[in-house]
Amino acid sequence: MAKKNKYFKASWSYDPAPESTDHIQLQKKYDLYIDGKFIKPENGKYFETINPTNDEIIAKVALAEKEDVDKAVKAARNAFKSWSKIEPKERGKYIYRIARLIQERSREFAVIESLDGGKPIRESRDIDIPLAANHFFYYAGWADKLEYAFPNRNPKPLGVTGQIIPWNFPLLMAAWKLAPALATGNTVVLKPAETTPLTALKLAEIIRDTGLPKGVVNIITGAGKTGANIVNHPDIDKISFTGSTAVGKYIQKTVAGTHKKITLELGGKSANIIFEDAAIDQAVEGIIDAIFFNQGHVCCAGSRLFIQESVADTVIQKLKDRMETLIVGDPLDKNTDIGAINSKRQLIIIENYIKIGLNEGGEIFQTDCKLPSKGNWCAPTLFLNLSQSHTIVQEEIFGPVLAIQTFRTIQEVIEKANNTPYGLAAGVWTQNGAKLFHLSQKLKAGVIWGNTFNKFDATSPFGGYKESGFGREGGLHGLKPYVKFE
Amino acid sequence: MSRLNINKTYKLYIGGKFPRTESSRYYPITNTKGDLIANMCLASRKDFRNAVVIARKVQESWVSTSALNKGQILYRIAEMLEGRKEQFIEELILQGVQKKAAQIEVSTSIDRLVYYAGWSDKYQQFFSSVNPVNSAHFNFTNLEPTGVVSIIAPENQGLLGLISVIAPAIVGGNTVIVLASQNISLSAISFSEVLNSSDVPGGVVNILTGKREELISHFASHMDVNAIIYCGTDQKDLKTVSELASNNVKRTIFYKKNDWLNSSNESPYFIEKTQEAKTTWHPVKI
Numbered sequence: 030m031a032k033k034n035k036y037f038k039a040s041w042s043y044d045p046a047p048e049s050t051d052h053i054q055l056q057k058k059y060d061l062y063i064d065g066k067f068i069k070p071e072n073g074k075y076f077e078t079i080n081p082t083n084d085e086i087i088a089k090v091a092l093a094e095k096e097d098v099d100k101a102v103k104a105a106r107n108a109f110k111s112w113s114k115i116e117p118k119e120r121g122k123y124i125y126r127i128a129r130l131i132q133e134r135s136r137e138f139a140v141i142e143s144l145d146g147g148k149p150i151r152e153s154r155d156i157d158i159p160l161a162a163n164h165f166f167y168y169a170g171w172a173d174k175l176e177y178a179f180p181n182r183n184p185k186p187l188g189v190t191g192q193i194i195p196w197n198f199p200l201l202m203a204a205w206k207l208a209p210a211l212a213t214g215n216t217v218v219l220k221p222a223e224t225t226p227l228t229a230l231k232l233a234e235i236i237r238d239t240g241l242p243k244g245v246v247n248i249i250t251g252a253g254k255t256g257a258n259i260v261n262h263p264d265i266d267k268i269s270f271t272g273s274t275a276v277g278k279y280i281q282k283t284v285a286g287t288h289k290k291i292t293l294e295l296g297g298k299s300a301n302i303i304f305e306d307a308a309i310d311q312a313v314e315g316i317i318d319a320i321f322f323n324q325g326h327v328c329c330a331g332s333r334l335f336i337q338e339s340v341a342d343t344v345i346q347k348l349k350d351r352m353e354t355l356i357v358g359d360p361l362d363k364n365t366d367i368g369a370i371n372s373k374r375q376l377i378i379i380e381n382y383i384k385i386g387l388n389e390g391g392e393i394f395q396t397d398c399k400l401p402s403k404g405n406w407c408a409p410t411l412f413l414n415l416s417q418s419h420t421i422v423q424e425e426i427f428g429p430v431l432a433i434q435t436f437r438t439i440q441e442v443i444e445k446a447n448n449t450p451y452g453l454a455a456g457v458w459t460q461n462g463a464k465l466f467h468l469s470q471k472l473k474a475g476v477i478w479g480n481t482f483n484k485f486d487a488t489s490p491f492g493g494y495k496e497s498g499f500g501r502e503g504g505l506h507g508l509k510p511y512v513k514f515e
Numbered sequence: 516m517s518r519l520n521i522n523k524t525y526k527l528y529i530g531g532k533f534p535r536t537e538s539s540r541y542y543p544i545t546n547t548k549g550d551l552i553a554n555m556c557l558a559s560r561k562d563f564r565n566a567v568v569i570a571r572k573v574q575e576s577w578v579s580t581s582a583l584n585k586g587q588i589l590y591r592i593a594e595m596l597e598g599r600k601e602q603f604i605e606e607l608i609l610q611g612v613q614k615k616a617a618q619i620e621v622s623t624s625i626d627r628l629v630y631y632a633g634w635s636d637k638y639q640q641f642f643s644s645v646n647p648v649n650s651a652h653f654n655f656t657n658l659e660p661t662g663v664v665s666i667i668a669p670e671n672q673g674l675l676g677l678i679s680v681i682a683p684a685i686v687g688g689n690t691v692i693v694l695a696s697q698n699i700s701l702s703a704i705s706f707s708e709v710l711n712s713s714d715v716p717g718g719v720v721n722i723l724t725g726k727r728e729e730l731i732s733h734f735a736s737h738m739d740v741n742a743i744i745y746c747g748t749d750q751k752d753l754k755t756v757s758e759l760a761s762n763n764v765k766r767t768i769f770y771k772k773n774d775w776l777n778s779s780n781e782s783p784y785f786i787e788k789t790q791e792a793k794t795t796w797h798p799v800k801i
Contacts, residue, residue, distance in 0.1 A: 163649060182784075274764070281761035286754030293764065450763065469795050473662075479797040486648035490656045490794050495741065496764045499791075504646050506656060506792050 046363040048150045053137045058089045061097055062233035064104035065243025071096040078226055081147035081369040082360060082404040090226045093249040098258040101247040105189040105216040106264055108244030113186045113214040121172030124211055126239040128165035138228055142200055143360040145227040147369030148323050150361050160485055161204035167487035168208035171508060178505055184512035186214035187290060188266035191259040195272045196222035196371050197326040203229050205502045206269050213511040216245045220259060223252040224372045265289060274496050292500030292510040294492055296425040297453030300446035301331030301482060305339045307458035313347045319456055319482040321409055324367055325429040329454035331482050333422060334433045335442050341435045349394055352409045357398045367429060370405035379407050379428030386412045386421040417448055443471045452494030456482040525553050527562060528707030530569035531717015537561050547611050555700050558725035560733045563692060566721035567739055570663045570690040573718035578660055578688040586635030589686055592713040593628035603674060603702060610699050623776055624675045630781050631682040638783045651800040658790040660688035661766055662741035665734040667727060669746040672775050673699025674706060679775045680744055683785035685719055692721045700724040735759035742766035742789050
């Protein structure tokens with residue numbers, strides 16, 4: 030698949046470089062991890078998790094219903110009595126063990142993550158899995174230092190936390206939720222997303238192997254209904270949710286009038302702003318990272334691009350040229366830049382938005398890549414000729430679709446960027462320091478990337494303003510959602 | 516010769532002005548003997564919405580006011596209140612508060628303002644962090660105000676309760692729309708006169724008087740309000756506020772205390788409640 034264009038003259042093609050799947054251990058069927066054991070669901074129902082590249086069934090996974098949620102919450106409640114009281118140093122050591130075991134099995138986890146979710150192996154290998162391990166390693170160290178995180182406040186764990194995580198970064202999101210909850214002495218009932226349950230279940234194996242007291246972490250699988258059962262369970266003290274704003278609002282409404290605390294990491298429509306004085310080639314790379322990382326299945330994806338008018342033609346041409354070089358295909362191939370769309374359902378949503386974009390008069394550009402015949406795929410896409418009122422400028426698409434607008438003045442771009450109910454992240458590209466800090470102060474978003482985009486770290490608090498949710502994950506600030514003060 | 520007193524007309528405080536409620540409705544406040552003290556404005560949904568529009572507009576410039584300046588403005592409020600101490604004590608007594616309690620409430624109110632004035636240029640250092648990320652980036656987290664905050668003020672301690680919830684919100688760069696205590700509402704409106712003469716830009720604090728049951732759903736549901744502070748313990752209210760807040764993922768802050776007197780009612784954590792953590796990344800490799 031040789032590509033020729035103005036900026037990338039080389040026309041070599043890549044040989045396949047597939048990551049081997051020989052060394053991974055997968056069962057045909059997975060049960061629920063409750064009270065330290067894998068047990069069958071009460072009603073005996075299972076659902077299938079599908080490989081998004083070829084529609085083949087990878088494994089069957091237990092469907093947790095109300096009775097199972099009950100069981101898991103009971104186990105967690107029981108375990109809380111002793112887990113909240115053990116020596117904090119010891120608590121930390123269990124979490125360190127989890128970090129180490131993930132590192133030891135990182136290759137296996139990376140392959141399974143890519144198999145189950147469709148993300149390129151390069152991303153699961155270099156980002157998802159190491160960051161997940163780092164997250165446990167970081168919070169493990171907090172377990173016996175909480176009095177320094179909250180001086181004179183006597184922080185106490187909340188109790189049983191229900192954690193509901195999305196399908197875009199399955200293991201990483203599990204780590205983001207589990208690590209601070211455990212470090213602060215809470216117990217957990219965690220539900221991975223129904224399309225990507227496998228790495229969470231593999232994590233359950235690791236947790237079992239660490240000798241973590243039974244019931245401290247319970248991992249149960251299912252879809253929205255299982256999640257609702259967790260949210261509604263009367264003996265849960267805290268809900269942490271990452272997912273869509275619509276579901277987040279439902280959760281906030283549902284727990285109204287109860288004692289439950291909540292943390293919400295919701296959707297976004299993050300602005301990525303390119304000024305005329307930016308390092309243009311770096312900015313183009315940044316645009317690629319911002320919107321095509323993980324097929325655009327990223328809550329903080331830079332899905333609204335704002336280019337200063339004077340450089341718009343140059344940036345757009347360079348961007349198109351760069352997009353043409355992106356390799357879409359087998360997630361397990363180490364050359365792949367863009368893998369499979371996570372599910373049929375998500376593909377339909379993305380394709381529908383592309384239709385809306387066209388119907389509303391947007392000018393589309395899609396790369397000329399060959400998509401495999403089976404599975405869920407979407408070519409890297411951008412739209413021009415848009416204004417603030419276009420649906421694809423306003424709504425989160427959660428796919429590799431970029432909405433481009435131009436601007437003339439600083440004030441104009443600040444207003445446009447902030448004109449959204451979301452407030453998760455924003456990117457600014459300029460070589461002018463004052464301009465960068467001016468923008469970073471004025472943009473209403475929880476994360477600002479200056480001359481970079483889509484960077485994450487265990488020590489770095491992440492979370493949104495406005496309808497992108499509340500509470501932070503990562504860093505010292507990420508401890509607070511899991512403690513109460515006397 | 517006896518002289519007839521000039522009674523004050525108590526109005527609302529919106530955008531630095533003292534308008535009557537657009538609804539032209541009122542409710543009477545009487546003393547312990549049942550004599551009329553004042554007809555208070557019974558604020559409407561429209562009054563509230565007008566106040567939100569102004570609070571939003573002013574928030575941009577209030578947040579850009581330097582921390583030193585904001586601290587001085589809060590200190591100025593305390594100075595103005597100190598000068599009118601006797602009036603506030605008398606007014607509290609008029610509304611049924613015992614003399615001793617009124618004196619303590621007013622002096623604590625003044626001290627509380629000074630307390631938060633002092634935090635203005637300090638809380639940021641207390642809550643911010645430089646985060647040692649595992650890559651070649653400089654990364655830091657600091658606080659920014661949530662934005663426009665609606666407040667259902669404590670029903671008890673009409674002055675101290677009000678100040679205890681307003682001060683931490685505005686020192687953090689938020690603008691607020693407050694529903695004053697329904698029964699001890701004179702102090703709130705008199706306090707707005709203090710605000711008006713203290714260099715607090717109009718619209719940073721907006722004070723309404725009226726009925727909780729009429730206004731609470733609007734305070735909780737307005738789409739351009741970022742957070743709501745509710746003071747009270749009514750289970751139905753708490754549920755209503757949380758439910759309606761979900762319309763725009765509004766932050767909810769509940770204070771279930773009855774007494775705002777002792778020093779546990781002041782801390783930088785009250786400021787933190789209406790703040791958002793913002794994390795900024797920048798490469799350091801050249």
